[in-house]
Amino acid sequence: MSRNILILPGDGIGPEITAEAVKILEAARSEGLDITLSEGKVGGAGYDAAGHPLPKDTLDAAKAADAILLGAVGGPQWDKLEDISLRPERGLLGLRKELELFANLRPAILYPQLAEASSLKPEVVSGLDIMIVRELTGGIYFGQPRGIETRDGQQVGYNTYVYSESEIERIGRTAFEMAQKRNKKLCSVDKANVLEVTMLWRDVMERISADYPDVELSHMYVDNAAMQLVRAPKQFDVVVTGNMFGDILSDEAAMLTGSIGMLPSASLNASGQGMYEPCHGSAPDIAGQGIANPLATILSVAMMLRYSLNEAAWAERIEKAVGVVLDEGLRTADIAYAGTRKVSTSEMGDAVLAAF
Amino acid sequence: MSRNILILPGDGIGPEITAEAVKILEAARSEGLDITLSEGKVGGAGYDAAGHPLPKDTLDAAKAADAILLGAVGGPQWDKLEDISLRPERGLLGLRKELELFANLRPAILYPQLAEASSLKPEVVSGLDIMIVRELTGGIYFGQPRGIETRDGQQVGYNTYVYSESEIERIGRTAFEMAQKRNKKLCSVDKANVLEVTMLWRDVMERISADYPDVELSHMYVDNAAMQLVRAPKQFDVVVTGNMFGDILSDEAAMLTGSIGMLPSASLNASGQGMYEPCHGSAPDIAGQGIANPLATILSVAMMLRYSLNEAAWAERIEKAVGVVLDEGLRTADIAYAGTRKVSTSEMGDAVLAAF
Numbered sequence A, B: 001m002s003r004n005i006l007i008l009p010g011d012g013i014g015p016e017i018t019a020e021a022v023k024i025l026e027a028a029r030s031e032g033l034d035i036t037l038s039e040g041k042v043g044g045a046g047y048d049a050a051g052h053p054l055p056k057d058t059l060d061a062a063k064a065a066d067a068i069l070l071g072a073v074g075g076p077q078w079d080k081l082e083d084i085s086l087r088p089e090r091g092l093l094g095l096r097k098e099l100e101l102f103a104n105l106r107p108a109i110l111y112p113q114l115a116e117a118s119s120l121k122p123e124v125v126s127g128l129d130i131m132i133v134r135e136l137t138g139g140i141y142f143g144q145p146r147g148i149e150t151r152d153g154q155q156v157g158y159n160t161y162v163y164s165e166s167e168i169e170r171i172g173r174t175a176f177e178m179a180q181k182r183n184k185k186l187c188s189v190d191k192a193n194v195l196e197v198t199m200l201w202r203d204v205m206e207r208i209s210a211d212y213p214d215v216e217l218s219h220m221y222v223d224n225a226a227m228q229l230v231r232a233p234k235q236f237d238v239v240v241t242g243n244m245f246g247d248i249l250s251d252e253a254a255m256l257t258g259s260i261g262m263l264p265s266a267s268l269n270a271s272g273q274g275m276y277e278p279c280h281g282s283a284p285d286i287a288g289q290g291i292a293n294p295l296a297t298i299l300s301v302a303m304m305l306r307y308s309l310n311e312a313a314w315a316e317r318i319e320k321a322v323g324v325v326l327d328e329g330l331r332t333a334d335i336a337y338a339g340t341r342k343v344s345t346s347e348m349g350d351a352v353l354a355a356f
């Protein structure tokens, strides 16, 4: 049975980079991978085309898809929208929530060919391979009540950081299972010395750990985690945390590698349906110039094949092709340095295709 | 008129490191600085002595003091306390709130003598000098409602992230004034693309910026800030943010220097009264061994002299003495490396005293 893949290029560099990833998907299809591709609009592109960052036909197509490949959303032209429910980010958040993509997997891996690019000392980051598991459909991103209102003659803004036991348990089990497949170390990050919601988080992680006796569970406060990622990132294997802390720590961890243009991500729901996107954003400042790095998006396709389509062999072929291209010294501007060959977005995509 | 300084050693390494800082204060007094020192209990020490992490006589003494020097609070022996209002951290949070110490100043400075200690490449951090201004008495740390309760048969934990215009304006003005005294660049960190409370934060920062035309204001999302601190920290001069983001980012920034044992902090209220403490914690694992680094606490005394006692000349004398000791190659274990002389907590304190 053919699997439906929905491509959502989005905004900024999104269209350029997804175009390169689609080349790979099409090559795989022509070699026998049974997939059907379609395209939709989301984010600022959705707003421009249909007046909403998550148009109804996009949402319907997303629900019907086996997997989604998303480029990136956002740009300065939409930041002035007074009604924040129309901003590009809402399209992304809406997809996550509507499809219940609660498990966000964000690997931070240092490619040996790119060790130079890190701002950290080589001995601190060489061989780095962390998996951050971020809860993606709860926490302060979606908590009610929220808003800005007038109280005692002045404006007050408020949001609610909330998690239920079952939400915590669900992401916790995903993280424990991930740790079982890796080095069997799980670090749960919270602020249990201050926030009640994360005290519950810690309690639930403790409770379910009994079901994973082969995994070593530890707890760390978020401020300490932010420090330890800088001091000694290789102490981590799998990290699990809530939506907001995960947003911050996964970006910090990604930047340790110096090559955020290389890092894919997966957002999964309970039935394995997933949305795949590069960790970097829409980079409006370089959009349309053909210099963006398509590798994070291409590697997101590999994650898609592995996690949603159960096609690990195809995933490995893609990852191998990326390795070959890096070995050949090809680099987009963000990862280029003296002695390497600087290439454009499409040259990079073509090179991966050739090595595929 | 003699100024009252309250010493709160607290827990873990707190007593050892404050003892060294007190040596310096006593030396200054014997040379003519008009101060009176007294001591109180807070945190786990407060709980053990009086059944509460912020005993009433400590709070009264704190209110009456011109400045407070705090060591650190917390330790595993109190983590099991069921009633979280009795945990050591509540003593610290209570002091902040009761004295309205809303402005937390956390410098992240790389000492040239300690450049080796950073996990970042020297060119990325050499000359680093960032001032993080963290709001300390509001935000999610203190927001109501909060708690853990049963809803639909399962436990739910929740906290409230809330700021009023006046709270934002107050910390904003502190940060702008700080930027005016430094390199006139202020970066306000928020998550205005997701959280209403930080949309208000951004609006207020924009509005008051009109009063500081000489300061260049920029805005950054917290996830990007966590990345940029790793990628290119020297782009920052003054950073202003809320309580929770400030907790995370100030620790990350501190760790960029590799020497968190060197970094002091100040927490001020509107009348200039302040509490001063090292950025590092109570380090229960090394408590009582005489190996902790007292320099952050000694430098906190310098901040106290500068900000609460208006004694900049004395502050400089302390900072200079610390520089001399570092130049001599003296190092506590946390900052020692080949070719330096490893000393104990009290040897370090005595060396600063000798250079004072």
Ligand SMILES: CC(C)[C@H](C(=O)O)[C@@H](O)C(=O)O
Pocket (backbone or CB within 6 Å): A074, A089, A092, A093, A247, B193, B194, B223
């Ligand atoms: C664009 C934004 C809403 C989003 C988030 O905060 O989750 C992004 O930063 C991410 O991490 O995917």
Ligand SMILES: CC(C)[C@H](C(=O)O)[C@@H](O)C(=O)O
Pocket (backbone or CB within 6 Å): A193, A194, A223, B074, B089, B092, B093, B247
């Ligand atoms: C001990 C803890 C409550 C405190 C905080 O989170 O504010 C500490 O991490 C700090 O930054 O001073």
